[in-house]
Amino acid sequence: MSDRQAPQELDEAELARGIQSGDPKAFEQVVRTYGGRLLTVTRRILREEEAARDAVQDAFVSAYRSRRQFNAESKVSTWLHRIAVNAALMKLRSLRRKPEESIDNLLPGFQDDGHHEERFVAWDEPADVKLGRRETASAVRRAIDQLPESYRTVLLLRDIEGLDTAETAKMLGITPNAVKIRLHRARMALRTLIAPQFQGAGS
Secondary structure, three states, X not given: OOOOXXXXXXXXXXXXXXXXXXXXXXXXXXXXXHXXXXXXXXXXXXXXXXXXXXXXXXXXXXXXHOHHHOOOOOOHHHHHHHXXXXXXXXXXXXXXXXXXXXXXXXXXXXXXXXXXXXXXXXXXXXXXXXXXXXXXXXXXXHHHHHOOHHHHHHHHHHHHOOOOHHHHHHHHOOOHHHHHHHHHHHHHHHHHHHHHHHHHOXX
């Protein structure tokens, strides 16, 4: 066994105080403990490994710079998660993207009598509920990636990352009502994309 001892872990309260004071030991533990989780978050948003890793680095720098604003009574994981999401969104804006395609072809049409032109599987659940089911998770992830960026991002922030409407609106620079509209349209489009798999499985 090596004579080197593992660094002593700080408990949540000590870690919070260490963050506020800029203690290098606390930030070392933050990187070691939360680095992998934050990378998972930034990968979902950016879908590019290098960009996702850059966003995590940016998040840690931002966390250090804003350490004095951190509320020691808050959870470190929640604070870091919000910073990582924001870093990923900033990176996303900096990347060159192709013009978005319309989402209209993924939304249900209506007949003259007001009924849907196609029969859809009933689905009023957020995307994270579907992702929690192993048999549909991969299909849902593929379908989410097919959504236009503005709709995909809202769906990820609200249904997967768990941000509320107001916080999502603030991060994206749009109104809360716009978030609600995009989320509703994104869920309908997602349902269109994955309906064949559910119907085929008899869901």
